[in-house]
Amino acid sequence: MEKPKPKLGDQMVISRSKFGTLFTSLQKAGYSIIGPTVSNEAIVYQELSSCEELPQGWTDRREPGTYRLEKRDDQALFGFNVGPHSPKKYLFPPEHVFWTAQRKESGYEVYEDKSELPRYAFVGLRACEVNAVLLQDKVFTSGEHVDQHYQKLRDASLIVAANCTQADGTCFCVSMGTGPKAEKGFDLALTEVLDGEQHYFVVEVGSKRGAAVLGGVSFRRAKPKELKLAEEACDRAAGQMGRTLETDGLKDILQSNPDSVHWDKVAKRCLSCGNCTMVCPTCFCTTVVDRTDLKGTSCERIRRWDSCFTNEFSYINGGSVRQSTKSRYRQWMMHKLANWIDQFGTMGCVGCGRCITWCPVGIDITQEAAAIREREGDQASIGKVKEDEHAVT
Ligand code: SF4
Ligand code: SF4
Numbered sequence: 001m002e003k004p005k006p007k008l009g010d011q012m013v014i015s016r017s018k019f020g021t022l023f024t025s026l027q028k029a030g031y032s033i034i035g036p037t038v039s040n041e042a043i044v045y046q047e048l049s050s051c052e053e054l055p056q057g058w059t060d061r062r063e064p065g066t067y068r069l070e071k072r073d074d075q076a077l078f079g080f081n082v083g084p085h086s087p088k089k090y091l092f093p094p095e096h097v098f099w100t101a102q103r104k105e106s107g108y109e110v111y112e113d114k115s116e117l118p119r120y121a122f123v124g125l126r127a128c129e130v131n132a133v134l135l136q137d138k139v140f141t142s143g144e145h146v147d148q149h150y151q152k153l154r155d156a157s158l159i160v161a162a163n164c165t166q167a168d169g170t171c172f173c174v175s176m177g178t179g180p181k182a183e184k185g186f187d188l189a190l191t192e193v194l195d196g197e198q199h200y201f202v203v204e205v206g207s208k209r210g211a212a213v214l215g216g217v218s219f220r221r222a223k224p225k226e227l228k229l230a231e232e233a234c235d236r237a238a239g240q241m242g243r244t245l246e247t248d249g250l251k252d253i254l255q256s257n258p259d260s261v262h263w264d265k266v267a268k269r270c271l272s273c274g275n276c277t278m279v280c281p282t283c284f285c286t287t288v289v290d291r292t293d294l295k296g297t298s299c300e301r302i303r304r305w306d307s308c309f310t311n312e313f314s315y316i317n318g319g320s321v322r323q324s325t326k327s328r329y330r331q332w333m334m335h336k337l338a339n340w341i342d343q344f345g346t347m348g349c350v351g352c353g354r355c356i357t358w359c360p361v362g363i364d365i366t367q368e369a370a371a372i373r374e375r376e377g378d379q380a381s382i383g384k385v386k387e388d389e390h391a392v393t
Pocket of ligand 2: 269270272273274275276277309355359360361362363
């Protein structure tokens with residue numbers, strides 16, 4: 001029988017035993033496959049050579065300040081939520097060298113790296129992560145000054161999303177409208193189904209590029225029962241959210257309460273370590289440094305991830321603007337949940353929960369936002385810090 005030609009919106013089935021053909025097809029098309037794998041007791045993104053390197057049979061347990069891997073009682077490939085990495089690591093790397101310079105007799109010669117950039121195929125991105133990429137697209141490519149490096153990597157990349165079929169303690173994508181099922185921004189979207197002895201992936205075609213990749217994959221058309229089971233699996237995840245964030249009116253509440261007593265309260269716990277910004281898939285603050293060798297014969301100019309939680313980040317003209325932890329936490333949360341809307345027309349949070357999981361003291365953006373909402377008008381200058389039920393132990 002002739003293989004069906006997939007079109008936009010079509011839904012196919014790839015059996016577990018043929019799943020490797022997706023990897024082969026991506027490799028033949030020249031992509032470097034980036035996907036989840038187990039390393040150092042976490043599920044991280046790395047370059048993969050085969051689908052056997054996926055975290056088969058593993059799941060993650062995430063709570064405020066806690067992350068643990070556990071064995072599942074099945075062989076699911078995508079039976080976890082999110083680890084500390086995100087596609088940001090590849091599209092907007094922690095360090096990017098703008099140029100290098102070498103000292104010659106006639107002076108310094110400057111070189112720009114013109115080597116060909118990799119074509120990434122991201123396999124297994126969660127819906128929240130796909131939305132984070134779309135947010136970073138806005139930041140880096142929609143304004144007057146386009147980030148050329150990001151744009152080139154992004155134009156060449158392909159996204160194979162993996163819809164979530166479970167959620168955990170720090171997920172709140174439903175509140176943000178970003179998951180658990182990918183609705184946009186993908187080339188292919190998989191939903192993994194384990195049904196008794198049956199193990200397969202329902203794959204939805206999201207772009208012509210995705211359809212072209214399927215040309216090299218062993219698949220068949222999905223049956224109604226398979227589509228139903230895939231839909232139910234995503235619905236199940238939607239009902240398992242560990243947290244919620246009430247977004248209605250939140251922008252105005254935050255922007256009109258810069259002196260809420262609650263900022264002092266959260267500042268007593270925050271270590272200003274910046275972990276939350278490093279793991280966040282949408283945070284984009286950077287600094288530029290020049291690195292020289294000891295002899296002064298070569299140097300390079302680097303863009304490096306920075307964080308609004310460092311004292312130096314707001315250093316201008318002899319001093320830091322945000323010297324207190326209170327001012328830094330307030331800046332971060334107000335930017336994410338309020339000021340992003342003024343800049344980019346949307347909140348800067350996709351509800352992935354990483355900042356809660358990887359905060360060493362378990363500070364929870366959803367609880368802090370709820371506390372500011374509850375104490376609206378309770379200003380530090382006129383109010384008194386009360387004990388409250390939002391403290392996280
Ligand atoms: S602010 Fe926290 S929950 Fe929101 S996208 Fe960033 S890491 Fe995820
Ligand atoms: S909120 Fe948590 S992760 Fe973020 S800077 Fe404070 S202590 Fe570190």
